[in-house]
Amino acid sequence: MPRAASAPALSIAMFLASAAVALLAHSARAEDGAWVPLDPGPRVGHTLVADPARARALHFGGWDGSGSTAPGAFHDETWVLDLAGHPRWRLMSTDGPSPPPRVEHVAVRDPVRDRLIVFGGRTGKAYRDDLWALDLAHDVWAPLAAAGPQPPPLETRAVYDPVRDRIVFFGGRDPDGDLDGLWQLSLAGSPTWGQLEAAGDPPSPRHAHTIVYDPVGDRIIVFGGQSGSTSLGDVWALTLSGTPAWSRLTPAGESPDPRHGHVAILDPLRQRMVVLGGLNWPTQFMSDAWALDLAGPPAWTALDLGGPLPPPRDFAAAVLDAGHDRIVVQGGNTVIAYDENGAPVTDVLSDLWTVDLGDDAPAVRVAAAPEASAGRVRLHWQARGLASCRVLRSEANGPWTERARLRPSDEQVRWDDRALKPGAAYAYRLAWTEGRVERFGGVVRVTASAGLPGDAQADRHR
Secondary structure, X not given: OOOOOOOOOOOOOOOOOOOEEEEOXXXXXXXXXXXXOOOOOOOEOOEEEEEHHHOEEEEEOOEOOOOOOOXXXXXXXEEEXXXXXXXXXXXXXXXXXXXXXXXOOXXXXXXOOOEEEEEOOEEOOEEOOOEEEEEOOOOEEEEOOOEOOOOOOOEEEXXXXXXXXXXXXXXXXXXXXXXXXXXXXXXOOOOEEEEOOOEOOOOOOEEOOEEEXXXXXXXXXXXXXXXXXXXXXXXXXXXXXXXXXXXXXXXXXXXXXXXXXXXXXXXOOOOEEEEEEEEXXXXXXXXXXXXXXXXXXXXXXXXXXXXXXXXXXXXXXXXEEHHHOXXXXXXXXXXXXXXXXXXXXXXXXXXXXXXXXXXOOOOOEEEEEEEEEOOEEEEEEEEEOOOOEEEEEEEOOOOOEEEEEEOOEOOEEEEEEOOOOOOOEEEEEEEEXXXXXXXXXXXXXXEEOOOOOOOXXXXXXX
């Protein structure tokens, strides 16, 4: 974990109508005279997870930089960042026992059961292997029981696999060093742990890397990280269909500098992975932005987003705000000076930035995001450039039939299907006309649970 300096970091208090905007929150005084926080404050090693159904992001955990053994330096609060309008923080009032304080944990949203799942991480040097779930409909934390042999106490990285309704974990670190293990937590029915076997040579052991799910390629993309004292700049893909298989990618174009502790998100409208910041050990803190094209042969491009980027940092948290086509970046660790030996003196940040992804998306691009609940499937497409469209459905790989005719609102198409047969497999897609040519896109596949009608397992493909 990066160390914090005793001197405060410089703050940036600009509010610019440009690609990146710093959003600063303040404290307030309650009616009874007690001071109450209006934002999480300085945080590093925390998580920020999108909850698109409620136009918000969920913040959990982190370290505030006040000392590795100071009481309260590691956090267990759950914060909500409202993204419907101007971003605004709210401390979530939760029921049930909260997970113990931690950093470098995994936090993944389970869209089928509408919950946030937290696993592992560490508090100081004490690594964890506990599993928790936050019910997002009722704001209730509870330990989550799972069968099968589970990973050892560790910090790691993970992503939700919507096709197979599971969380896939790769790499990380435990008290003995860096790891290259591949694990899965199956979520359908009773959660079950298992090691995931994959063909091909795996990436080298690492921690502080990034991992995103590419729904078009049905694969996981791993970038960077740290192995021992070396920052990495390699890119790997793990295909998930059939027998998982590792392959190292060799993207065209100039490559980013090696880094760890960076952030990465999937930009579905442009079919790319966007990378921000990080640290090239031991002294190079970065604030640059890069895109890895995933639509064709992989290629790196340095991004010029037309405005100031967040200051250099590592171990921040970031999330895609799909409704506003932007990245939200919060907190992290930044350099404020260098000592007489050239080592960085760092401080923990509390700032919040939005980074607009620009106006360069294709004229027509459809990206799907299903939401499943008992009795229905709620379908949500980002539909840039469409004046009107039709919703088509196929049951059990049968013929496509028209279910609705819609006009996008604010480049969004939303439609609910409440006529599901338990155990039946469905696919949905949009159809639209360009000139005299019929186009299709945004395919969504759903299998309704045989045990609970409409409790669906959803996957996304373009």
